[in-house]
Amino acid sequence: METKSKQLFEEAKRYIPGGVNSPVRAFGAVKRTPRFIASAYGDRIVDVDGNEMIDYVCSWGPGILGHAHPRVIKQIQKACENGLTYGAPTEKEVILAKLIAEMVPSMEVSRLVSSGTEAVMSAIRVARGYTKRDKIIKFKGCYHGHSDGLLVKAGSAALTTSIPDSAGVPADYTKNTLVASYNDFASVEALFQANPEEIAAVIVEPVAANMGVVLPKPGFLEFLREITKKFGALLIFDEVITGFRLALGGAQEYYQIVPDLTTLGKIVGGGMPIGAYGGRKEIMEVVSPVGAVYQAGTLSGNPIATTAGIETLQILKEDPKIYQRIEEKAKKIADIVRETAKGKVYVNQIGSLLSIFFTSKIVIDYESAVSSDTAKYAEYFGYLLDRGIYVAPSQFEAMFLSDAHTHQDVESTCQLIKEYFAGI
Ligand SMILES: *Cc1c(COP(=O)(O)O)cnc(C)c1O
Numbered sequence: 001m002e003t004k005s006k007q008l009f010e011e012a013k014r015y016i017p018g019g020v021n022s023p024v025r026a027f028g029a030v031k032r033t034p035r036f037i038a039s040a041y042g043d044r045i046v047d048v049d050g051n052e053m054i055d056y057v058c059s060w061g062p063g064i065l066g067h068a069h070p071r072v073i074k075q076i077q078k079a080c081e082n083g084l085t086y087g088a089p090t091e092k093e094v095i096l097a098k099l100i101a102e103m104v105p106s107m108e109v110s111r112l113v114s115s116g117t118e119a120v121m122s123a124i125r126v127a128r129g130y131t132k133r134d135k136i137i138k139f140k141g142c143y144h145g146h147s148d149g150l151l152v153k154a155g156s157a158a159l160t161t162s163i164p165d166s167a168g169v170p171a172d173y174t175k176n177t178l179v180a181s182y183n184d185f186a187s188v189e190a191l192f193q194a195n196p197e198e199i200a201a202v203i204v205e206p207v208a209a210n211m212g213v214v215l216p217k218p219g220f221l222e223f224l225r226e227i228t229k230k231f232g233a234l235l236i237f238d239e240v241i242t243g244f245r246l247a248l249g250g251a252q253e254y255y256q257i258v259p260d261l262t263t264l265g266k267i268v269g270g271g272m273p274i275g276a277y278g279g280r281k282e283i284m285e286v287v288s289p290v291g292a293v294y295q296a297g298t299l300s301g302n303p304i305a306t307t308a309g310i311e312t313l314q315i316l317k318e319d320p321k322i323y324q325r326i327e328e329k330a331k332k333i334a335d336i337v338r339e340t341a342k343g344k345v346y347v348n349q350i351g352s353l354l355s356i357f358f359t360s361k362i363v364i365d366y367e368s369a370v371s372s373d374t375a376k377y378a379e380y381f382g383y384l385l386d387r388g389i390y391v392a393p394s395q396f397e398a399m400f401l402s403d404a405h406t407h408q409d410v411e412s413t414c415q416l417i418k419e420y421f422a423g424i
Contacts, residue, residue, distance in 0.1 A: 004048040008036045027393045030378040032385065034393070040067035042404040045390055053390035054409045058400040060392075061209075061241050061266035064326070064352070065315060066404020072270055072311045079307040085299055092306040099313045100268070100276060103248050104239075106258045110278025111287060112301040116240035116265025117145025119275030120203070122295045123261045124149070126277070127201035127234045129286045129293035137191050137202045137233075139182040141366030143210030144203060144238050144263075154179040182208055182365045183217045188224065192231050201261070202228050203236040206251035209398045210241075211369040212355035213348045221257045228260075234283070240265035240275070241398070244313065246351045248320055254351070270312030272305035322403050326352035329410045330401045336414045341421040352401040356380075369396065376424075383420050389413055 012019035020026045020034065027034040035047040043066050045055040058064070065072070079092075093112060100110050113119050124136055136149075144150045146166075152174040155161030164174050178195070180187040182204075192199060202224055208214040228235040237259035242251040244267040252259055261279040268274050278284060286293045299305075316322060334349035337356050346357045358376040361368045377395040384391055391399055401410075 001049045001051065002033050005036045006033050008048065009033055024394055024397065029374060030381045030393045032382060042066045043402060043406060043409055053388045054413060056391045056399045058402050059271065061245065061400055062269060062271050063402050064245060064267050065312060066402040071315060072308055075307050075311045076304055079304050084304055085302055087298060090301065090303050092303055092310060093301040096306045096310050099310060100278065103313065103317065104243065104250055104252065104262060106252060107262050107278035109281045109284035110276050111295065113275040113297055114273045114299055116263065116275045117147055119240065119263040119265055119277040120144040120150065120238055121147040123236050123263050123277040124201065124203065125295065126283065126286055126293050127236060127261060130283050131200040131232065131234060133198050133200040134176045135178060135195055135198045136176065136200055137178045137180050137188065139180050139204055141182055141211035141369060142205045142208050148173040149177050152177045152179060182214060183220050184365065185220065185223050188227060192227060196231060199231060199233040201234040201236050203238055205238050205241065206255060207242050207246065207350055209353055211366050212357055212363065212396050213350065213353045213398045214363060214365065214369060215348055215350055217364065221255050225257050234260040236261045236263065238263045243267060244316055245353065247323055248316060267312065268309050269305055270308035272308040274305045274309050323351065326401045326403055329405050330354050332410060333414060336418055340418050344421065353398045355398055358395065380420060384416060387416050389416060
């Protein structure tokens with residue numbers, strides 16, 4: 001039954017572009033009606049028609065503890081009674097910045113903002129202000145939010161041209177963003193050779209999770225660390241997804257690489273809107289009011305959002321075994337799919353993140369990811385949705401596991417996936 005969701009979607013489309021406040025929510029790629037959500041708890045999400053589903057989207061990453069964790073909710077309720085926002089500093093911001101520095105040691109000093117997009121946009125401004133250079137390198141298939149300079153694709157002569165990947169972005173805003181290929185060492189080397197003294201930073205998702213999950217090849221992140229150092233550029237890890245998810249200290253702890261700047265989002269807000277960027281003190285001191293790089297926000301460090309972030313990080317810190325637990329569940333699903341769908345799909349899994357690519361290719365970069373058959377993914381998605389399993393409505397998004405996923409729910413999910421692949 002999707003009666004109410006259908007009605008709401010029709011009404012939403014009259015007042016909101018495409019009926020949604022973020023494009024992927026429209027279910028366009030899977031040709032279904034988006035479910036309008038009424039509530040969620042633990043690993044379950046419930047729509048307005050009363051359908052209860054096991055949720056593997058987890059709000060695209062923040063929900064590492066599952067929905068409505070009692071400790072987080074209680075602290076938020078308490079905080080609300082003291083007012084929602086002051087536009088003045090609070091102790092909570094100090095506590096959260098300290099927690100971040102403790103858990104992600106490369107972030108000695110950090111700034112709180114209200115989204116991942118803002119965190120990345122600001123980190124890049126810092127890199128440019130610090131190095132006094134304009135150009136940056138990003139990777140095809142990595143997503144860093146929707147700021148102008150990062151909505152870019154390689155032009156026909158990739159080495160020298162980049163063009164906007166969205167209407168409304170002037171070509172002038174993307175001309176300083178150079179595009180390399182993920183896991184392709186030579187593509188990075190070539191861009192540095194062509195612009196030896198002009199590159200302020202390389203920005204990368206240390207584990208790419210926005211073209212589906214794509215792991216860095218052994219040595220790739222080490223190579224980025226070395227080449228940025230050699231050319232006097234900064235290395236920015238966009239850990240908006242991987243931060244507090246792959247390990248307490250994110251991908252940089254998992255792979256033991258120390259970036260110059262890090263961006264966080266999603267989990268750091270515990271389900272509320274927070275982003276953060278930070279790095280060594282000496283770099284972060286270019287930020288206003290200490291330095292000359294301007295960056296500000298009316299609701300930055302909002303007391304309710306910081307409360308949710310603090311409580312979430314505290315819970316993770318108190319119980320680091322959580323990472324083992326969530327990985328085991330993701331691995332179980334990955335193993336079942338590999339066993340039952342041999343040759344039909346390629347599975348990438350790391351920690352609590354996984355993607356099932358409907359391709360026979362090995363997925364290591366954007367080209368291999370987009371070799372997937374999205375119509376087949378849509379069919380798989382619909383099969384699961386109709387049976388109470390809510391996975392990402394796009395081939396190119398990750399499947400997220402949380403600590404709230406019960407063994408029983410993971411087991412029944414595996415069973416359904418097995419049935420699906422046995423039938424195709
Ligand atoms: C989600 C995401 C962003 C953007 O964060 P928003 O909070 O949606 O603005 C940036 N980088 C990565 C790697 C992300 O996954």
